[in-house]
Amino acid sequence: MKLPRIAAIVAFVLAALGIIGALTGPIVLLPAALIPLLAGIGILRKRVWSAYGLAMYLFAQLLLGVFLLLRNKSSDAVAQIVVLAIFIPLFFLAGRSLSAVGSQRGAAWPWIVLSATTTLPLVFIQAFVIPTGAMEDTLLIGDHILVRRFPMPGFGRGDLIVFAYPIDRSQTFIKRVIGIPGERIKIVDKIVYVNGVALREPYVLHKAPYPDSYRDNLPSEPNASFAETAKEMLKNNVVNGEVVVPPGKYFVLGDNRDNSLDSRYWGFVGPGDLIGKPLLIYDSEEQSSSSGGKPSATSRVRWNRLFKVL
Secondary structure (H helix, E strand, O other), rough: HHHHHHHHHHHHHHHHHHHHHHHHOOOOHHHHHHHHHHHHHHHOOOEHHHHHHHHHHHHHHHHHHHHHHHHHHHHHHHHHOOOOOHHHHHHHHHHHHHOOOOOOOOHHHHHHHHHHHHHHHHHHHEEEEEEOOOOOOOOOOOOOEEOOOOOOOOOOHHHHEHHHHHOOOOEEEEEEEEEEOEEEEEEOOEEEOOEEEOOOOOEEEOOOOOOOOOOOOOOOOOOOOOHHHHHHHHHHHOOOOEEEEEOEEEEEEOOOOHOOOOOOOOEEEEEHHEEEEEEEEEEEEOOOOOHHHOOOOOOOEEEOOOOOOO
């Protein structure tokens, strides 16, 4: 039975590549790398559903890749789809070959459950990586987060929110909701007031060693070149010295308050900008200065941040 042997070898190669990828990247991917390893062992032991099951698992990943391609227009999804389309027939035919000679079938239900549980949740959530320090120390550069996209959650004051940057929708931002529709916002000497009451914000950092007349006070006269949407906010949404959040929109700020490009500089988040609400940090890697602030093979996992609920 040459085909099952080839399939087993390919499964071991996929497992090895997955393990290497998990050890040099998101460590939480390690369990997924063990799936082809277990399938390869099962194929060598002539169990039909080890081959069929891996084909089913890869087919589920292919469907997920198509979904992500439609949702994110990601070139990585295209490569994933092509690779999976090559290997799925191999494992299916290996299962057919084992079945034809009367090999032990094994159980189908673990593979059905595995395929469903590793695919369906990703239809409702999306993974993002934090690229800037605008939300320190709530979120650090190199944090990998899961965001609930569907069904779209409601947002209240204090919630973290992921959205398309209104000025350049190809960029994704994450900030904290400070004002919901109808609320009045004012900032005086870095202290945020909502409806006349000072907010208690234990999550906020102030790192700038110097004051800024606009950054630290809102509404006030802009002292730099701002987006037109920010100018419109200051022109059309200021009542009695307070910014009034219009219906259906949100006023958001970064937790690293002195180093955040947020509603102060480009206005409100609209309903068409919303992506979802962060759920948890599923991986976190310290950034290597030698790699320009990006994860590298020598990046260290921040174990204390794994699976932190947001």
